[in-house]
Amino acid sequence: MSPDYDIASPGAAELFESLRAFGYDLPTAVADIIDNSITAKANNIWISLTWAGQNSRITIRDDGEGMPEDVLLQAMRPGSLSPLAERAENDLGRFGLGMKTASISQCRCLTVMTKTKTTPVAIRRWDLDYIASTGTGEWRLLKGAHLLDAADQSALDSQEQGTILFWDRLDRFVGNASSDDQVAQKHFRERADAVRDHLAMVFHRFLRGRNAIRLYINDRPIEPWDPFLEDCDAVAPLPGETLKMNGEAVEVKPFILPHHSKISTETHALAAGPRGWNAHQGFYIYRNCRLLVAGDWLGLGMQKEEHFKLARIRIDLPSSSDMLWQIDVKKSRARPPAALRKDLLRIARAARSQASNIYRHRGKVLQRKVGSNDVFLWNHVVRRGKTFYKINREHPIVRKVLESASDKAPLRALIALVEQTVPAPLIVINNAETPDGLGRPFEDSSSDLKEAMAEVFRAMIEDGRERSDAARALLTMEPFNQYSELVAVFLEEQSNKETT
Structure with a gap:
């Protein structure tokens, strides 16, 4: 006998408003979109933040593989792929929510236009105001070239393939500000700088090397920010370790950065990072070379203190470790499995001790x-x-x-x-x-x-x-x-x- 049941489909307007509260800020939201571009094998990614008061817009364009129409439709579905599904090794996603939740956390209108080498342009749009206005609770995904004006429709004309996202109605940090609102405009520019600094940090390993990608913000290239100063001879890396768990390898390598007297003022200021020296001490967790956590003692019972600020420890995770490490949707938080905490605590204590010795000038005390x-x-x-x-x-x-x-x-x-x-x-x-x-x-x-x-x-x-x-x-x-x-x-x- 078949069980009795009701169909309890969530209301589209209500659920979308709830999804907006995942906790993204602008830099983490843009970074989540960049993940998709990298997974699509993009070589170049262009981010544009255009101030026009309440008509301000953000666009993110890449020259990746693009999507045929049926794949775009699937990608626009909330929860387009189960987090339990097996992913490709180079896939930077996990929950099938990133593009949608990251976008609507910042705007009320998301339009995606894409094409591949063999398929024509496809366009889809989530418009939260339109969905709310219908009063039906239906998940109405708009489609068609008429959604964009002629200038927007030509955005991919110079490329064989690629994807562009349009973020309109940026209510979360622009609202109804007029175009001549100097305070709002200054805040908009500051957020653009925050996006640049965040992307330079999160994707620094993608921005270097033979197959480096290129990121641009308002047509200016983004330079990588290496938290470990690996090109600096004064850095003192400690021996790396490979920790095993469930048959998978976790690579851990501590770096002790030099005292400010050993490097130039410019290098010291740059090495401080977007949030300053104290905030950037601790573990740096990467998955597939993408930075997830930038400076955190991972709940191991250690506080961020001035005399430990030179200690930074890199952890490289395999893509299959997301659940074990409790990586969240925003890819900004992680917690180590209980089986690894003892080893991580041991490594952290050794790095903190070495950093403290340098910071306190133990050599000078001896002298x-x-x-x-x-x-x-x-x-x-x-x-x-x-x-x-x-x-x-x-x-x-x-x-x-x-x-x-x-x-x-x-x-x-x-x-x-x-x-x-x-x-x-x-x-x-x-x-x-x-x-x-x-x-x-x-x-x-x-x-x-x-x-x-x-x-x-x-x-x-x-x-x-x-x-x-x-x-x-x-x-x-x-x-x-x-x-x-x-x-x-x-x-x-x-x-x-x-x-x-």
């Missing part, structure tokens, strides 16, 4: 204990369990000034006053709020740096040091050790003066 007493201007002193910072009286320039002063009392009083009023609480607060906001010593005045260098060098010579010994001391002395090239030029000039 303070066993090296020369005149290398550092400030000494760290602990008395009765409390921390104080004292100016090092053995520093060459300090000793020279103290010895040469005719009236030492005011100078000693000034030094004591400086020591007792170091704004340590303010420094701690500012560093916590803007961890990358502290400037390098002398970074805004090379002339002052050179003058200080010359005076310290002269003080060491006058104190009876050999020039070679003074030169070695200058190379290790704060803050000159951060400007090794300038020190080398200065010492060469001194050597030339000595020989002439």
Whole structure:
């Protein structure tokens, strides 16, 4: 006997409004569309964000394989493929929702136009306002060339194949703003920059190498952002490991990025990433080279702290691991399986320890204990369990000034006053709020740096040091050790003066 049942089809208008609440923002929504283009073997992908107030538009065009009409119809269906279905190795999708949910999260009207080398142009549209207006609850997918004007219909004319998405009625971040609304226009441009930075990060491995794809935003190429600075000699990669689970390999490789004194100011600023140094520490999870999670300790009980910010760990997953790692529809969250947590925690602790050593200048601390007493201007002193910072009286320039002063009392009083009023609480607060906001010593005045260098060098010579010994001391002395090239030029000039 057949069971009794009712057909409980969801209302199209109501379900579409619910699907809009998946939590996409503009950058993650665009990235989800790029996944489809890469899966379609596109070599070039063009993103265009055009400001026109409430008539603003976003288009995403590629030169991939395109779709015949029946495939487009299937692709426009919500849940077009089960997440349990076996996928091709290069498929960056999983839930069969990405193109639809990502698009309608940002716009109320999605139009897709596509063609292949052997089939003509096909056009389909989801129009949420039209669906709501019918009052029928039917899933009416509009079709036909009349949906687009002549200019839009010609968007693929210069290509043999490809697909273009039109996002219209961008209610989520444009709304009813007028075209001359300067505040809304500025926000629109800022979001365009956020899209660029996000795509540079998420697809950085696709944007490099022999078969690299090319991404353009408003006709400008997007340069890759490599979180591991693999082209930088100062990076210290740790040994990689292959973790096995259910017969599948998970590749894990930690990278310890260099202290800012070892790289240029430009490289340091670039390496901070879209969200800053602190936010980008932790694990980076990739599936098929596509970045899913950018800097997260994956719920392993570790917090993001300033002294661990140089630790970044790459994890490469096979495409079949989505369910095990609880990857969400937006491809922005993942959680490791219980069987791998112990190994990941061990690797994370080792990377954090190494990063902390570099950040805390352990080499310099050791040098303070066993090296020369005149290398550092400030000494760290602990008395009765409390921390104080004292100016090092053995520093060459300090000793020279103290010895040469005719009236030492005011100078000693000034030094004591400086020591007792170091704004340590303010420094701690500012560093916590803007961890990358502290400037390098002398970074805004090379002339002052050179003058200080010359005076310290002269003080060491006058104190009876050999020039070679003074030169070695200058190379290790704060803050000159951060400007090794300038020190080398200065010492060469001194050597030339000595020989002439």
